Amino acid sequence: MSGWLRSCVSGTLGVRTVKAGWGVSTTKFIEENMTMGSVTIQNLVKRYGSLEVLHGIDLAVEDGKFVVLLGPSGCGKSTLLRMIAGLETVTSGDIAIGEQRVNDMHPKDRNIAMVFQNYALYAHMSVRENMAFSMRLRKTAQAEVNKRVNWAASILSLEPYLDRFPKELSGGQRQRVAMGRAIVRNPEVFLFDEPLSNLDAKLRVQTRKEIKELHQRLKTTTVYVTHDQIEAMTMADQVVIMRDGVIEQIGTPLEIYDNPYNLFVAQFIGSPGMNLLTGEIVQGASGKMFQTGEVTCEVPQDSKAAVGQKVLYGIRPEHLQASMQGSGLSATVTVVEPTGPEIHLYATLAGHEICAIAHQRLDWKPNDELKLNPMIEHVHLFDAETKVALPTV
Amino acid sequence: MHDSTFKLTLRYLVSILIVGIFVFPIAWWGLTSVKPISAVFDKDRIVVFDFEPTLENYRVTVLGYSKRGSKEDGKTLMGTSGNNSYDGRSSIVSSVIVAVGSTLITTIIALLASFGLSRMQFWGSQGYLNWILSQRFLPPVAIIVPLVFIFHDMGLRDTHTGLIIAHTLINIPIAVLLLKSFMDDIPIDIDQAAMIDGATRFQCFWMVILPMVKGGLAATAVLCFIFSWTEFLLSLFLTNSIRTIPVKITTYVTSTGSEWGYISALGTSAILPSFIFILLVQRHLVRGLTMGAIKD
Ligand SMILES: Nc1ncnc2c1ncn2[C@@H]1O[C@H](COP(=O)(O)OP(=O)(O)OP(=O)(O)O)[C@@H](O)[C@H]1O
Numbered sequence: 001m002s003g004w005l006r007s008c009v010s011g012t013l014g015v016r017t018v019k020a021g022w023g024v025s026t027t028k029f030i031e032e033n034m035t036m037g038s039v040t041i042q043n044l045v046k047r048y049g050s051l052e053v054l055h056g057i058d059l060a061v062e063d064g065k066f067v068v069l070l071g072p073s074g075c076g077k078s079t080l081l082r083m084i085a086g087l088e089t090v091t092s093g094d095i096a097i098g099e100q101r102v103n104d105m106h107p108k109d110r111n112i113a114m115v116f117q118n119y120a121l122y123a124h125m126s127v128r129e130n131m132a133f134s135m136r137l138r139k140t141a142q143a144e145v146n147k148r149v150n151w152a153a154s155i156l157s158l159e160p161y162l163d164r165f166p167k168e169l170s171g172g173q174r175q176r177v178a179m180g181r182a183i184v185r186n187p188e189v190f191l192f193d194e195p196l197s198n199l200d201a202k203l204r205v206q207t208r209k210e211i212k213e214l215h216q217r218l219k220t221t222t223v224y225v226t227h228d229q230i231e232a233m234t235m236a237d238q239v240v241i242m243r244d245g246v247i248e249q250i251g252t253p254l255e256i257y258d259n260p261y262n263l264f265v266a267q268f269i270g271s272p273g274m275n276l277l278t279g280e281i282v283q284g285a286s287g288k289m290f291q292t293g294e295v296t297c298e299v300p301q302d303s304k305a306a307v308g309q310k311v312l313y314g315i316r317p318e319h320l321q322a323s324m325q326g327s328g329l330s331a332t333v334t335v336v337e338p339t340g341p342e343i344h345l346y347a348t349l350a351g352h353e354i355c356a357i358a359h360q361r362l363d364w365k366p367n368d369e370l371k372l373n374p375m376i377e378h379v380h381l382f383d384a385e386t387k388v389a390l391p392t393v
Numbered sequence: 394m395h396d397s398t399f400k401l402t403l404r405y406l407v408s409i410l411i412v413g414i415f416v417f418p419i420a421w422w423g424l425t426s427v428k429p430i431s432a433v434f435d436k437d438r439i440v441v442f443d444f445e446p447t448l449e450n451y452r453v454t455v456l457g458y459s460k461r462g463s464k465e466d467g468k469t470l471m472g473t474s475g476n477n478s479y480d481g482r483s484s485i486v487s488s489v490i491v492a493v494g495s496t497l498i499t500t501i502i503a504l505l506a507s508f509g510l511s512r513m514q515f516w517g518s519q520g521y522l523n524w525i526l527s528q529r530f531l532p533p534v535a536i537i538v539p540l541v542f543i544f545h546d547m548g549l550r551d552t553h554t555g556l557i558i559a560h561t562l563i564n565i566p567i568a569v570l571l572l573k574s575f576m577d578d579i580p581i582d583i584d585q586a587a588m589i590d591g592a593t594r595f596q597c598f599w600m601v602i603l604p605m606v607k608g609g610l611a612a613t614a615v616l617c618f619i620f621s622w623t624e625f626l627l628s629l630f631l632t633n634s635i636r637t638i639p640v641k642i643t644t645y646v647t648s649t650g651s652e653w654g655y656i657s658a659l660g661t662s663a664i665l666p667s668f669i670f671i672l673l674v675q676r677h678l679v680r681g682l683t684m685g686a687i688k689d
């Protein structure tokens with residue numbers, strides 16, 4: 001897909017060079033006329049019969065932002081997205097796109113475009129017709145239709161395939177047709193429902209980057225649904241973490257990674273996941289300590305954790321420095337997983353299964369003794385009852 | 394893996410045998426239609442090919458000439474005979490009118506109904522489907538008497554319209570179910586994508602769903618046509634002067650004997666229109682019209 005990159009680059013260059021051809025002026029024309037919109041959701045509830053699947057969602061998506069809805073299967077991400085699209089009715093609450101309340105507006109009047117997980121292409125139409133369909137319905141002039149289809153095709157490197165039918169395309173190409181169909185219309189908001197889940201791993205990484213580039217280029221507000229945390233981390237301006245129909249946390253990817261609001265978020269983000277040790281806070285010689293079984297370790301002294309409080313001690317694998325000798329917590333290696341750039345070491349520590357990431361290629365073996373040194377500034381403490389992160393004072 | 398010649402030969406032999414079993418009665422019927430009466434009824438042997446072929450049976454049934462040897466022989470021109478009771482021409486016309494008419498109406502109604510049933514949730518949509526299906530539980534003979542009275546009172550008896558309506562009623566349940574299954578195969582996401590693209594419900598049906606179920610529509614049409622073309626009972630009871638081919642053929646069995654030659658001639662000719670219809674429709678009978686719409 002270097003083709004796409006190439007066209008992006010040549011596009012930007014072309015705008016600056018005066019002697020640019022027809023295609024370039026089209027690109028410029030269309031890109032300058034992009035409209036944008038924000039999405040505001042207030043206390044949104046969705047019920048299917050007696051089953052409530054969204055319990056009062058509040059969300060503000062700023063104009064031009066790339067927001068990812070992330071959560072485990074069945075948490076209501078698609079439902080929320082489809083309500084924004086107008087494909088599901090609103091039980092209560094409000095949805096606004098731009099300045100306008102759209103609760104009861106037909107999908108076609110919302111000026112949104114959606115890319116479906118299974119692409120949902122029109123099988124009996126060529127790629128060109130697929131992309132032109134929305135404009136055909138709006139009775140756009142043919143010259144304008146051609147201009148836009150060619151523009152979208154050039155952005156997505158679809159020019160060679162314009163006269164093919166969907167069944168003659170590979171999965172990745174179909175996926176791009178689905179995106180092309182969305183971008184030709186120049187919508188206020190893009191909605192993506194797990195668009196990459198049907199692609200193989202390599203293509204997924206590539207397309208992920210392309211979608212991000214596309215967003216950087218068009219700057220159209222985007223709401224993107226996924227259950228893949230890597231996608232969310234890599235693409236999002238804002239990540240919205242959902243569970244069972246409620247939003248658990250909203251923030252930039254790094255905010256969420258560094259300061260998970262609760263245990264669920266902490267466990268959901270990061271791979272391998274955060275290590276968690278159950279235990280309690282005790283009074284040690286140099287202040288508050290965390291104790292589990294025989295093992296005690298330091299905790300940030302500015303934490304609000306009180307002595308005697310039952311807590312969960314969380315530390316990400318990359319914040320556990322592993323060494324073969326020296327000081328530190330003693331653990332026993334169980335499994336060694338070299339990934340190339342780093343080595344994942346699984347070990348048992350005071351009855352807990354934990355993981356540490358080592359960057360040196362030492363000769364780790366199962367049953368070796370391992371010394372672990374947690375980086376104290378990266379320790380997370382969660383209340384064992386409420387599972388909410390304990391703040392610092 | 395390559396099949397051995399033996400396996401291949403065996404496969405061909407078996408296929409030929411099976412095709413032969415199915416084709417034989419039709420071929421024999423066609424052969425009978427060109428046999429002179431003496432060859433049809435030879436008490437000593439079975440005549441297969443050693444006879445003088447004649448088109449006499451077709452001359453009478455399909456072209457409407459009088460029976461040779463009867464009083465009017467030689468005096469009537471083709472089509473002018475008023476009392477050739479073996480003239481099947483009007484039956485062919487009637488059958489075509491009824492079959493085409495009922496097929497057309499059935500498919501249109503079934504298309505709209507199945508779209509609704511497949512795509513919309515409404516009160517009782519599930520029960521409605523069962524109700525439609527239940528219409529086929531009843532054998533037509535159970536409703537034939539009331540139907541005759543109703544059609545008589547409505548002035549539909551012995552009309553093409555009446556017969557078209559009757560055949561449509563019988564065909565609709567199957568057609569709806571069949572088309573619905575084809576529509577159910579198209580993921581609802583396609584409709585929703587079209588709606589987001591700006592299509593109204595009708596545009597979605599007309600521009601997206603209809604082209605995708607073309608194959609199913611063709612299959613349904615063929616089924617309806619064949620049913621109507623071969624339907625006997627309703628046609629017998631609901632008409633007197635209009636006789637569709639199946640009914641007409643039974644009149645060749647008379648008190649003075651069965652006219653096997655005429656029966657086979659009209660029967661063989663009756664294959665042709667449905668054959669043409671199926672030929673016209675069959676190029677739409679392709680599978681996989683939705684291929685490529687979704688991932689796999
Ligand atoms: N039409 C429906 N009728 C009843 N319940 C539904 C309906 N659609 C969805 N649900 C329920 O709503 C919940 C949320 O579904 P949704 O499709 O939004 O999940 P999701 O987060 O998109 O999951 P996934 O990652 O698997 O796509 C699920 O528990 C599901 O069973």
Ligand SMILES: [Mg+2]
Pocket residue numbers: 077078079193
């Ligand atoms: Mg989903």
